Amino acid sequence: MTDAPRPTPSRRSLIAGGATIAALAGSQARAQPARRRPNIVFMMVDNFGYGDLGCYGGGELRGVPTPRLDQLAAEGVRLTNFNCEPECTPSRTALMTGRMPVRCGTSNVESRGTKDGIAPWEYTLAELLSDSGYATACYGKWHLGSSEERLPTRQGFDEWFGIPRSSGEVNWPLQPNFDPAEYSLQPVHEGRRGEPSRVLRTYDRAARALMDREITDRATAYIRRQAKGDKPFFLYLPFTLPHDPPLTHPDHTKPGRSQYQNALDEIDHNAGRVIEAVDAAGIRDNTIIVFCSENGPQTFQGLGVDFGGRSDTGPFRGEFPSGWEGAVRVPCIIRWPGRAKAGRVSNEIVSMLDFYRTFAEAAGAADKVPTDRAIDSVSQTDFLFGTKATSDRQHLMIFHANKLLAVKWKNFKMHFIVREPPRGQMVASGQVATTAFAEELPSPWVFDLENDPKELWNIYTTNIWVQRPVTRIRREYEASVARFPNVPTGGEGPVAAIAG
Structure with missing residues (x-):
């Protein structure tokens, strides 16, 4: 299988040749000479x-x-x-x-x-x-x-x-009973x-x-x-x-x-x-x-x-x-x-x-x-x-397995799904957590990372207002996905881009 061409501006400009050289020369002029570009x-x-x-x-x-x-x-x-x-x-x-x-x-x-x-x-x-x-x-x-x-x-x-x-x-x-035929x-x-x-x-x-x-x-x-x-x-x-x-x-x-x-x-x-x-x-x-x-x-x-x-x-x-x-x-x-x-x-x-x-x-x-x-x-x-x-x-968004775990905004962190709390830590369901435990929270947890770096004190009820910037961040992400669809796991690219 050969590499699928990438529909990027830089790929197209490479084909253009002279246009690429001119653009590169311009960008280097405002940065530093080509020989001094950093390793x-x-x-x-x-x-x-x-x-x-x-x-x-x-x-x-x-x-x-x-x-x-x-x-x-x-x-x-x-x-x-x-x-x-x-x-x-x-x-x-x-x-x-x-x-x-x-x-x-x-x-x-x-x-x-x-x-x-x-x-x-x-x-x-x-x-x-x-x-x-x-x-x-x-x-x-x-x-x-x-x-x-x-x-x-x-x-x-x-x-x-x-x-x-x-x-x-x-x-x-x-490991016991490992089957070499499978791997x-x-x-x-x-x-x-x-x-x-x-x-x-x-x-x-x-x-x-x-x-x-x-x-x-x-x-x-x-x-x-x-x-x-x-x-x-x-x-x-x-x-x-x-x-x-x-x-x-x-x-x-x-x-x-x-x-x-x-x-x-x-x-x-x-x-x-x-x-x-x-x-x-x-x-x-x-x-x-x-x-x-x-x-x-x-x-x-x-x-x-x-x-x-x-x-x-x-x-x-x-x-x-x-x-x-x-x-x-x-x-x-x-x-x-x-x-x-x-x-x-x-x-x-x-x-x-x-x-x-x-x-x-x-x-x-x-x-x-x-x-x-x-x-x-x-x-x-x-x-x-x-x-x-x-x-x-x-801010930054923390995903795992296509699920949004948390959003970090300034010194605040809002969790939606918790995984691997410390052993013995009680989570929302009342169960004792283990390293493999994961739970979608019925309401978010909020921590002030500067005052509470270990994320031990949930301050959501006194800081519900943090939902506003976090919701804005989530909506901006959703709007970007509507414009630029995500690549599916194992996919060759966004369906629209590959079809085009």
Whole structure:
């Protein structure tokens, strides 16, 4: 199957040729010369909590210092109100498309064996940057499509190495009565644009322990190579740690430490190697480095296989996949010397969605953001890299499995469906909650996140007025869906767009 053409303005302008060159030249003129467009190195870890890094209150408190990432925070901006999506595939969708995952048919992880990931119709961040003259590479966990036409090299990346889905699958064959006829372990892939991806090996538990070391080795080699070239580059590094099972390279597996402590040590070491590679290559001042997580912890898997503590949510409640802050508020550090103020800490609302427009502007390619679909990304260029003190985002909607869990507006949060309250917490039905519990609330719960970060005190009855801005946000979303229909799960694009 070949990629379906994307009906985007940027696709059409590419065909126009000369018009594209003129538009690109104009956008670069108001940004910076083409040779000075920044490189982008985006590091993302998997199921990592707000309270794990030293600069977020963890580190030595958790038994493992994180000096390299703490130093990155000292050299850049540390966000304390950065919001991802509640699960792996949704967050990666938000980054790559700038669209809420519910619009892309990817608001939860598809595990039924049907078509998964984003449709080829989507116009990814990698495609936008590639069409703007960037070299692009993805090394790590993709989780945005397993079929050949949905792998990274079909979605804008020049090359990739990694796994198409999740590390959790390596534990499945260990379970009693596992049937190998129903499932085969996923492969480790390597691929280049224009060629089918090839299988390198099976992704089993042994391969899982070595994966992030190889991601880092390939990343540092790529940085050294591209630093000598003429093109700016976008290097996307979705690491596999600390997702269950948190198996680490032997160099980081130490006696007396839990598996999670080993993982935290390796995460900091690998990130440090990537940062050092950028600095050693002489491109420090012209490279944006981001480190973040794609969702909060998952503490309930691996029981009976991998023992010990897991990721920590710091001052926040809950874990993924839920609408609680512990699921969606995660660490995010951004360094761009001379542009992102060193040592700055901000509690302004920023979303994973926002990197799409922000990176497009940094690359002088804001004109390539599509206009034929809903784009939920908000440019944070002036806030992160300029003098603006406030974020340009005031709200976000939290969906999972196509259901609206909560809406965050300013310092308020309104919940409509609750999932995974703390064990023993009584919910609306009077039942005792477990990690798998979910309930649609008869009336919303409202929390003031600044006064109540753990979301323990429901203030709905004294703040019913919050329904007004939240209802407005919901109506605006519904109106946008009427104009730009959502892609169905497993679909090739909006029905009208594909038919046209």
